[in-house]
Amino acid sequence: MLKVSKGLVTTLVGFWGLPAVACPTIEDLGKGIEFRTADGDVEVHRQLRPDRVTISVSFSDGDGSILETYLGIYLLSVIPIESGVPKPGDREDYASSEELAQWQRPVPDQSWANTTPGGGQAVSGPMETTMIAGCRYNSFEVVLQFADDDTYKETYDYLPDLGVGLLTKTEASDGTDTYSYISVRALD
Numbered sequence: 001m002l003k004v005s006k007g008l009v010t011t012l013v014g015f016w017g018l019p020a021v022a023c024p025t026i027e028d029l030g031k032g033i034e035f036r037t038a039d040g041d042v043e044v045h046r047q048l049r050p051d052r053v054t055i056s057v058s059f060s061d062g063d064g065s066i067l068e069t070y071l072g073i074y075l076l077s078v079i080p081i082e083s084g085v086p087k088p089g090d091r092e093d094y095a096s097s098e099e100l101a102q103w104q105r106p107v108p109d110q111s112w113a114n115t116t117p118g119g120g121q122a123v124s125g126p127m128e129t130t131m132i133a134g135c136r137y138n139s140f141e142v143v144l145q146f147a148d149d150d151t152y153k154e155t156y157d158y159l160p161d162l163g164v165g166l167l168t169k170t171e172a173s174d175g176t177d178t179y180s181y182i183s184v185r186a187l188d
Helices: 008-017 024-031
Strands: 034-038 042-049 050-057 064-070 074-082 111-114 120-124 128-132 135-146 149-159 164-172 175-178 181-186
Touching: 024 042, 050 074, 128 181
Parallel strands: none
Antiparallel strands: 034 042, 034 181, 042 050, 050 064, 064 074, 111 120, 120 135, 128 135, 135 149, 149 164, 164 175
């Protein structure tokens, strides 16, 4: 296997005038990986510990949320952000740590269930490739339906190489919302 230094690649890319694309890897999750959506939302995914990822979501109006997830996809809690200020007193818990531990690590082409009150059903699709701003990631779709609301579904592109899920669609009795991701970068 040929190994090429990062400096050499950067020099060669600069020489030929090609844009250098530094695609985040799982090693970047500790400091944070920023994703931007087509509608201007910014998500920063950051690993707290091996099984926990926080997602700080910022909307263009200054509001947002801080989500704590299990395995980068299953929601533990949400802290709202109003005008840029987190409101920890308004934290909403969706499942306990014990309930979340009953979810399996997402895998392609399967279905699984978590029968606890904080659980639900999950169905995944085949392994595919997702491109975000020139970065190519293995991914598969995961559709989650929750035990406490069978009229609501969330669809994610799960990126196993990063250990995160990107919310691409929500379906509820009052309609469907879709989200597309247009950029990704590692934070310093």
